[in-house]
């Protein structure tokens with residue numbers, strides 16, 4: 403039933419001036435973590451390249467190296483390490499460099515974190531301060547204590563000559579009070595003289611509120627982590643987007659006035675509520691066609707109800723026969739409804755995971771794709 | 786058809802941009818330069834399809850196609866036939882340049898749509 407996809411306008415040569423006039427972008431949603439916009443005058447292969455760059459080639463920081471000093475919980479080390487890797491690190495990746503195998507960890511290419519449960523400062527965490535009797539009293543199941551990503555604390559990375567290990571000085575966690583931080587610093591076993599360099603490096607947070615594991619009293623976790631810059635190409639944890647996709651703008655037409663059972667049937671068929679029934683006239687109308695997912699259910703449902711098809715053919719059927727626009731591709735159609743795609747107009751959706759503002763991501767993708775082309779162009783220049 | 790691909794190619798590491806810097810571009814042409822097989826290491830469908838599309842919009846191009854010979858090999862092959870009298874490689878350069886121009890145009894329109902209050 404479907405025609406082959408439209409990949410490009412044929413026969414039109416690329417001319418930057420014409421392109422400049424043809425390309426139109428209109429924003430439809432603008433939030434800190436999500437944007438969507440309508441693009442017309444750009445063909446799918448180019449948008450698809452940008453989509454692929456967004457998913458796989460815009461760099462972010464993510465936890466890559468995990469050192470488990472102590473883990474007496476029921477969760478395996480590697481399982482836990484995998485979960486830690488997926489926690490978004492809310493640092494601007496543009497401030498960091500890639501770290502090669504041969505590179506020493508430095509403040510330019512590595513962010514260090516530490517997770518210690520029970521926390522060094524137990525006062526702030528009443529769940530750890532119960533006496534044994536209180537926890538194990540009764541026959542009820544032993545309560546487990548959830549460990550959230552909130553407990554992952556940024557650490558200052560100290561580079562010492564000839565030594566690539568992490569320092570043991572804990573930086574102030576940005577979401578704890580200063581007295582907490584002080585107590586933590588006192589409690590740690592290492593040097594506490596990083597004050598001068600601490601000032602230069604901003605503490606980094608991870609996304610809060612993510613459940614990492616659950617543990618019982620008496621169990622312990624002590625984990626050091628190093629986050630490095632990477633690409634979604636290698637692992638989805640480095641992907642800056644929860645999703646990035648585009649679709650052709652869907653268009654839904656009704657061929658005439660539909661009433662009664664037929665109208666009800668079609669309205670009820672659509673799971674995303676594209677249709678509604680006009681209160682006063684009792685006729686079917688298209689409420690919001692942009693919601694349409696092209697499932698075709700509104701057309702297919704009438705195949706099971708031939709009696710409706712015969713009894714209620716619209717009076718002014720011919721008038722609505724053809725959609726007006728030329729760039730429409732019919733996907734589903736019967737005598738009452740036609741569901742089309744507008745082939746030269748796309749809606750692009752980008753949802754950020756948190757490392758970038760959603761509205762800068764598209765620009766980043768463009769810049770990366772641009773430099774991809776430029777690099778090859780340079781390589782070919784002398785040929 | 787060509788032996789350019791396998792051999793010394795190292796598997797993709799965590800740092801693709803470093804590999805891009807030392808990018809391996811391999812060119813094979815016929816005698817009158819109207820036929821070209823371009824092998825690009827470290828590229829995939831992202832560039833491949835966009836470049837193929839742009840080449841269909843270049844005046845000198847008769848035929849164009851691309852392939853990823855094997856999914857585990859990080860390598861893209863572009864095949865271009867140009868019209869007699871023009872060099873296929875020139876069309877590829879033009880297409881790459883036009884892609885950067887398109888990036889600029891789309892970027893500008895995006896800025897207009899989002900950054901003005």
Ligand code: SF4
Nearest residue numbers: 672694695697698700
């Ligand atoms: S094709 Fe669109 S309008 Fe019809 S039922 Fe599906 S989502 Fe609703």
